[in-house]
Amino acid sequence: MTLILASSSAIRRALLEQAGVSFRVERPDVDEARIEATHAGHDFELALSLAEAKAAEVSTRHSGDWVIGGDSVVSVEGRRFMKPRDRDDAADHLLHFSGKAMRLVSAVALARNGELEWNHISDAVLHFRPLSEEFIQAYLDAEWPDVSYCVGVFRMEGLGVTLFDEVEGDHFTILGLPLLPLLGALRERGLMAS
Numbered sequence: 001m002t003l004i005l006a007s008s009s010a011i012r013r014a015l016l017e018q019a020g021v022s023f024r025v026e027r028p029d030v031d032e033a034r035i036e037a038t039h040a041g042h043d044f045e046l047a048l049s050l051a052e053a054k055a056a057e058v059s060t061r062h063s064g065d066w067v068i069g070g071d072s073v074v075s076v077e078g079r080r081f082m083k084p085r086d087r088d089d090a091a092d093h094l095l096h097f098s099g100k101a102m103r104l105v106s107a108v109a110l111a112r113n114g115e116l117e118w119n120h121i122s123d124a125v126l127h128f129r130p131l132s133e134e135f136i137q138a139y140l141d142a143e144w145p146d147v148s149y150c151v152g153v154f155r156m157e158g159l160g161v162t163l164f165d166e167v168e169g170d171h172f173t174i175l176g177l178p179l180l181p182l183l184g185a186l187r188e189r190g191l192m193a194s
């Protein structure tokens with residue numbers, strides 16, 4: 001029996017590796033746009049649906065193996081933001097975020113043989129400080145394209161921390177994986193040492 005992380009996210013992989021979890025990675029094959037279209041305005045439900053879809057899809061291809069799926073959704077003043085298309089889009093996102101509060105929702109799910117066995121959702125609120133256009137360009141000079149896969153255009157474990165006045169919520173949730181509840185679920189299933 002193997003544990004699989006159904007994610008292309010480098011940070012999700014790193015978090016599990018740093019926690020000493022034995023697993024392998026498999027990219028999920030999920031039509032995220034179709035699921036997103038059916039969850040307009042409900043970030044918690046969308047993040048969970050996407051995490052579950054990724055876990056379930058990969059688990060149907062690997063009989064008996066446990067599969068982790070994850071997803072993060074961000075909204076600012078009720079408007080959901082997807083990953084930036086390019087550097088200019090990233091700059092536009094950051095200009096919009098300036099001085100506002102972002103809600104970041106991260107969901108994680110476990111599946112086996114196509115059945116969803118466990119999930120956890122948590123959210124964080126990140127308060128952007130006022131960002132000048134000059135700052136944004138200097139930030140992107142340093143961080144683009146490395147942040148192109150990050151839904152909020154930041155890596156909190158890096159320079160992203162300079163964007164905020166205040167952050168409320170779990171650090172791992174912000175990175176995209178509610179790690180502590182997940183490790184508990186893995187222990188309960190004998191998938192890591194208790």
Ligand SMILES: Nc1nc2c(ncn2[C@@H]2O[C@H](COP(=O)(O)OP(=O)(O)OP(=O)(O)O)[C@@H](O)[C@H]2O)c(=O)[nH]1
Pocket residue numbers: 006007008009010011012027028054070071072073149150151152154155156157160174175176177
């Ligand atoms: N390194 C880093 N990544 C972040 C941070 N905040 C959000 N992310 C990433 O932003 C991405 C959100 O997109 P998702 O659709 O959830 O996941 P993905 O990267 O597309 O990968 P899949 O799981 O294969 O869908 C995830 O990879 C998160 O880990 C952060 O502070 N640091």
